Amino acid sequence: MEFNTEFILGCSAIGAGLAVIAGIGPGIGQGIAAGHAAAAVGRNPGAKSSITTTMLLGQAVAETTGLYGLLIAMLLLFVKPLGK
């Protein structure tokens, strides 16, 4: 079956939107990490700098799954692998 370009582009846009839903997971994860870091600073204010470093490192690693979703969305929108 043949589809025209507009149809494929529209479906790609829907797919890109769905792929970006992957951002929910890292959002929750980073929020949990920041909350626990805040609790840790409250318990031990002297270790603030090392807690912040650890939190940022963990958050940046947790962000990866969300970025995979973003990458898929960008591939669908800008590289257009389906429309060729």
Add this chain to the structure above:
Amino acid sequence: MQIRPVLSAADEIDFMIHGLFQYNFFGHEVWITTSHVCILIVMLIIIGFAIAANRAMKKATEVPSGFQNVVELMVEKLDGMVDGPMGSNAPKFYNYIGTIFIFILVSNISGLLGLRPPTADYGVTFPLAILTFAVIHYNQFKHQKLKEIWVGMCSPLPPWLPIWFVINLIGEIAVPISLSLRLFANILSGTVMLALVYGLLGWFATIWPAALHVYFDLFSGAIQTYVFCMLSMTYINNAIGSDN
């Protein structure tokens, strides 16, 4: 059939890599792209700084002053960063980690100079991750016996039942891919976001995008540089194992 953009300004959005000129390399079509030019500029910045630092350190004094202070501080901070996760293995990796740290950092913040950051090209981040992968496995084979590696690769199951080997192998191969994709996607997302702001808002994007530059180029770039180096060091340290 040509699809018309919804917004009239959407033509001006530009964050892609452009080919500058093309040549044939033993029958293959090879392009010199904007990434190459940006890498060249980044390299010139680093080399210029290195020559200046070398000149300053040649006439170094006991009590540092001026530029010598800056250079010594940078070297101390980089070495201290490697000391943290690597402990007694650190001195052998000061050079490697320091080099990739400076290169990735200058690449990431080169968006401030109006360049397209070279690390927003997968062809730049993947070789960096491959380098780390090579260092990891070189050190693994250097410091661990073959039998230890085999036991580690079959890890949750006993070594005579290598069912888990395939899954651990995929886990090993995923290391450079996830390292490079993390850096690439972070910097690319910043580049795309700023290109959208500048392309779609036109004259309205005059002064306030500076705040976005601070977040996407400086903050995100520095964090991702740190993460790349930290993870490299952790993986290398794991590969060296409980040798000492």
